[in-house]
Structures are given as structure tokens and as C-alpha cells.
Amino acid sequence: MSLVLLGQIAWVLMVVGWYVIRFPFERRAKRARVSATRRGLAETLRMAISFTGLGVLPGLFVATGFPRFATYEPIALQAGLGLLAALLALVLFRLTHKALGKMWSVSLDIRDKHKLVTSGIYKRVRHPMYTAFWTMALAQALLLPNWIAGLSGLVGFGTLFFLRIGPEEAMMEETFGEDYRAYKERTARIIPGVY
Numbered sequence: 001m002s003l004v005l006l007g008q009i010a011w012v013l014m015v016v017g018w019y020v021i022r023f024p025f026e027r028r029a030k031r032a033r034v035s036a037t038r039r040g041l042a043e044t045l046r047m048a049i050s051f052t053g054l055g056v057l058p059g060l061f062v063a064t065g066f067p068r069f070a071t072y073e074p075i076a077l078q079a080g081l082g083l084l085a086a087l088l089a090l091v092l093f094r095l096t097h098k099a100l101g102k103m104w105s106v107s108l109d110i111r112d113k114h115k116l117v118t119s120g121i122y123k124r125v126r127h128p129m130y131t132a133f134w135t136m137a138l139a140q141a142l143l144l145p146n147w148i149a150g151l152s153g154l155v156g157f158g159t160l161f162f163l164r165i166g167p168e169e170a171m172m173e174e175t176f177g178e179d180y181r182a183y184k185e186r187t188a189r190i191i192p193g194v195y
Ligand SMILES: C[S@@+](CC[C@H](N)C(=O)[O-])C[C@H]1O[C@@H](n2cnc3c(N)ncnc32)[C@H](O)[C@@H]1O
Pocket: 096, 100, 103, 104, 105, 106, 107, 108, 109, 110, 111, 115, 116, 117, 118, 122, 126, 127, 128, 129, 130, 131, 168
């Protein structure tokens, strides 16, 4: 089996694994009442850009090989690191969904009786689900040997991350006040002790 095909299969399995982890939370979230939201045109655009980079462009490459001119021959080390990153992303996704539980939402929502989660994987990092998405985007870049389809996840998710993180933290601070400010003081955003 060629490394290109192996990488493509691994990417598909990673995306399926991510959706299997997320599905029960998405179903539950539909039933839970939202008491405040920061959804709007800007958030819809951010999510569309991220979905294009993490889903549409790599999906098109895997299904059709498009854009063929940007495909290159991968090396085995790259595929191996991609597999490790994919596994790490899935572990992080599972831990973050489990810790957030009923507080999870796909976008910027505050639920009825929303509680601030500060334990488990949220103890030292306040956006570990975004750490998982960065890891998933990195896995995509390593698994798909195509300059456009491979790197589009980093660009697409990076756009969502840098444009969303400010409004999300403002929403959390507005909702939880001093508790969130203190939590911010003692945690990093996505990498413990780094950022
Ligand atoms: C897609 S989730 C991402 C959560 C977080 N930014 C992360 O990367 O782990 C977005 C929703 O999670 C909720 N949320 C984020 N951090 C939270 C926390 N520490 N405790 C409870 N809810 C949180 C917010 O209501 C937000 O609408």
C-alpha cells in the first residue's frame, strides 16, 4: 500500500473517530437550553472557514486526488508522526468532551445552569479542545501529502482559533466574573506553561 493511500485512510479514520466521540454530546446539546449566545455572522463565517480547511478540502483530496499538481511524495517518518498526532488528537478530544459534558457546545453558547469546568484536562489549560483541534490539523498536514489539502486544516482552524478566542474568553468572563479571571490567571490557553 502506498504512503499516500495509507495517510488518506488514516485521515478518514481520524475524522470518523472524532465524530463518534462528539456525536452523543451533539445530540445532548440539542436538548439543553441555551441562556446566552455569541453566535452571529462573524461566528458563522469563522466556522465555515474552519470546516472548509478541516473537512471540505481534505475530503475532496481523499475522494478525487484534487488538486493533483500540489501532491508530493511523502516520507515514512512523516506518515508515522501523522499517525501519532491523530491518536493524540482523539485522546484529547475524548478527555475534553468528557470533562465538559453538558457544558459542551459547537459554538459560543452559555447553557442554563452552566458551570465553569476547571478540573481534569481543564486544570492547567483553559482551551484543551482547541489543543485537540490544532493537533488534528497537524495530523492532517502530516497524513495528507498535498500542499493545499494538507495545510488547509492549519489555516482554516487557525483562522477560527485566533478570531474566536477573544470573544469566547470575553463571554466566559462576563458569565463567571472573578472565577474566570482567577482561572485565566492560573492556566495557559492551549499548551501548559507555553501559551
Ligand atoms: C467548542 S467548546 C470549546 C471549549 C474550550 N474553548 C476548549 O477548547 O476546551 C465551546 C463552548 O464551551 C464552553 N466552555 C469553554 N470553556 C469552558 C469551561 N472551562 N467550563 C465550562 N464551559 C466551557 C463555552 O460555553 C463555549 O461555548
